[in-house]
Structure formats: C-alpha cells, structure tokens
Amino acid sequence: MYFEYMKSCVNEMGIEFDEIAYGKFIRYSEMLIDWNSRINLTAITDMDGIIKKHFIDSLKIFEFSPIKKARKIIDVGTGAGFPGIPMKIINDDFELTLLDSLNKRIDYLKEVCKELKLENVDFVHARAEDGARMPEHREKYDLAVSRAVANMAVLSELCLPFVKTGGYFIALKGPGVETELSEAKKAITEMGGKLLKVINVAIKDTDLNHNIVVVEKIAKTPLKYPRQAGLVSKNPIK
Numbered sequence: 001m002y003f004e005y006m007k008s009c010v011n012e013m014g015i016e017f018d019e020i021a022y023g024k025f026i027r028y029s030e031m032l033i034d035w036n037s038r039i040n041l042t043a044i045t046d047m048d049g050i051i052k053k054h055f056i057d058s059l060k061i062f063e064f065s066p067i068k069k070a071r072k073i074i075d076v077g078t079g080a081g082f083p084g085i086p087m088k089i090i091n092d093d094f095e096l097t098l099l100d101s102l103n104k105r106i107d108y109l110k111e112v113c114k115e116l117k118l119e120n121v122d123f124v125h126a127r128a129e130d131g132a133r134m135p136e137h138r139e140k141y142d143l144a145v146s147r148a149v150a151n152m153a154v155l156s157e158l159c160l161p162f163v164k165t166g167g168y169f170i171a172l173k174g175p176g177v178e179t180e181l182s183e184a185k186k187a188i189t190e191m192g193g194k195l196l197k198v199i200n201v202a203i204k205d206t207d208l209n210h211n212i213v214v215v216e217k218i219a220k221t222p223l224k225y226p227r228q229a230g231l232v233s234k235n236p237i238k
C-alpha cells in the first residue's frame with residue numbers, strides 16, 4: 001500500500017528502492033507495533049505515521065548526499081532504531097553501531113536486525129558519555145547520527161567525540177532549530193566541530209518540515225569531553 005509512496009520519496013534522493021527493501025520496512029513496522037505493547041518504543045503506532053514520521057523522516061538524512069560514502073556510522077540514542085535501521089535497510093554499504101542506554105531497547109534491536117537479516121550491525125548498551133570514552137568507539141566513525149535525544153548543545157558533546165576528523169555529525173531536528181543552534185555554538189566549537197549547513201526537508205503528503213543539521217568534525221575533541229553522565233545535560237556548555 002505504501003510501496004509507491006516510499007519508492008518516490010527514496011528515488012527523489014537518487015537511491016534505489018525495491019520490493020525487498022519494502023518487505024523489510026513492513027516487517028520492521030510489525031515488530032515495532034508488537035514490541036511496543038511490551039516495552040515503550042514509540043507513541044506513533046498507526047501505519048501511516050510509522051511510514052512517514054519514522055521511516056521517511058529517518059531516510060531524509062540522505063538529502064546530505066556525502067554521507068553515502070560513510071563506511072562506519074553510529075546512531076546515538078537510537079531507541080526503536082531511528083534513523084539507523086531505515087538507513088541500513090536501503091543502503092547496506094556501511095557498518096552500523098546502534099547505541100542506547102536502555103537494555104530492553106537493545107534486545108529489541110537485536111531481534112529486528114536478525115529478522116531483517118541486516119549484517120554488520122553492532123549493538124552498544126551504554127550511555128553516550130561512557131561509550132565515547134571507550135577506545136574502540138572514540139573518534140572511530142565517519143558519521144554520528146541522532147534524532148530526538150537532546151538539544152544541540154548537549155547532543156554535540158554526546159556525538160562529536162565519536163567522529164573522526166573529516167567526518168560528520170548529523171542531527172535530525174524539528175522546527176525551532178535556529179535558537180538551539182545559537183545556544184550550541186560554543187559546544188560545537190569546543191568538540192572540534194563546525195556547523196556546515198542546515199537542510200530544510202518536507203515530508204511528502206504531510207505538513208511536517210524538518211531540519212537536517214550537518215556539523216563537520218574539523219579537529220580532535222579534547223580528552224576531557226564528554227563530561228561524565230549527568231553533567232552534560234544538567235550543565236550544557238554555553
């Protein structure tokens with residue numbers, strides 16, 4: 001029912017979309033609804049909402065086309081797998097790490113990836129503040145992505161330490177991003193980042209207007225960051 005809709009949204013970004021990918025999205029939506037009755041994953045439970053507000057919203061990240069070249073991507077605070085899993089379904093050319101601080105969500109993500117036969121996916125149960133201090137994760141990624149986890153100042157401290165110099169951190173944001181960005185200038189610079197661009201995207205057949213905030217990593221993050229869990233959100237860098 002949503003095949004043509006998804007195909008046209010994805011094709012618009014210069015990416016192929018076929019029945020196999022569509023079948024995976026449908027199975028993913030079924031698992032999301034099923035697991036959501038036992039563990040809290042999402043407030044959006046109707047098919048139309050899942051397709052547009054979760055799947056297409058996540059895939060809009062490819063509007064910034066240089067990320068098609070990323071080979072190692074981490075999704076910080078992935079929750080029910082957004083945006084990481086939709087990205088992986090339509091483009092299998094990268095290694096994906098899904099990080100979340102809630103173990104029940106990690107269990108669910110493992111089941112989804114097994115069921116959808118998604119390969120080269122790693123699962124990390126940790127707070128981002130701790131994960132980014134682990135040598136196997138620190139400055140090891142071409143791209144860190146995150147949606148609906150924290151404001152830009154906090155998120156920059158949580159995500160940029162994972163990114164290699166020359167890589168990107170991308171936050172998927174709703175309206176009102178300008179205020180957040182003006183309050184995050186210092187945090188982005190401190191973490192070795194530079195705001196590259198904000199891409200405004202519309203989701204077809206909805207009134208949703210979202211923003212893809214692209215930050216380039218231009219220098220190493222000082223070792224004192226991220227600060228310990230609790231401090232980052234309680235006392236954001238300003």
Ligand SMILES: C[S@@+](CC[C@H](N)C(=O)[O-])C[C@H]1O[C@@H](n2cnc3c(N)ncnc32)[C@H](O)[C@@H]1O
Nearest residue numbers: 077078079082100101102126127128147148149
């Ligand atoms: C509102 S949900 C958003 C989930 C998903 N990214 C989405 O867009 O639907 C926020 C998620 O971030 C996780 N989270 C919040 N703070 C975190 C932190 N410091 N480190 C790791 N995960 C965190 C929560 O456990 C939750 O799963």
